[in-house]
Amino acid sequence: MVTVTFINADGATAQCEAEEGTSLLEVGQAAGMPLEGTCEGQMACSTCHVIVAKDWFHRLPEASEEEEDMLDLAFGVERTSRLSCQIDVTSDIDGLSVRIPSESRDMSGS
Ligand code: FES
Numbered sequence: 239m240v241t242v243t244f245i246n247a248d249g250a251t252a253q254c255e256a257e258e259g260t261s262l263l264e265v266g267q268a269a270g271m272p273l274e275g276t277c278e279g280q281m282a283c284s285t286c287h288v289i290v291a292k293d294w295f296h297r298l299p300e301a302s303e304e305e306e307d308m309l310d311l312a313f314g315v316e317r318t319s320r321l322s323c324q325i326d327v328t329s330d331i332d333g334l335s336v337r338i339p340s341e342s343r344d345m346s347g348s
Contacts, residue, residue: 240332244271244288247340262288262325262336271338279323281305284312286322288336294318298325298334314339 240256244266256265263286266273274285281304290298295318301309305324309315322336 240327240329240334242327242331242333243335244269245335245337246271247338256327256331258327258329260327261323262327262331262334263321263323265327266322266336266338273322273338275323277323281308281321281324284308284321287312287315287319287339288322289316289339290318290320291335291337292318294331294334294336295320298331312339 240258242254242256242262242265244252244254252269254265254269261279263273263275263279267275276285277283287309298320301320301324305321308321309319312319325331
């Protein structure tokens, strides 16, 4: 089992046991994190956006061009943002920590 930590927008942390072969999105969803993952990993939404801890970012396999393009559209993107559906759970990510972006996606247009 691989252990990953999710940090909620309000700072609460959740340590999760993740099974190899799943995606980080699935792990987060199973842990009740507010990750919609509307397109289920098809890279057609950006609702699975997470911000990877800085010291982990460069240890992950690089994002594809499609992922980068999708991230451009995500809300609250930071330098270490990734799409969680594109992060495979392997023993390499044991100890990974990611933050959930704050939910301030206010569409009221004020
Ligand atoms: S679930 Fe849609 S891009 Fe990740």
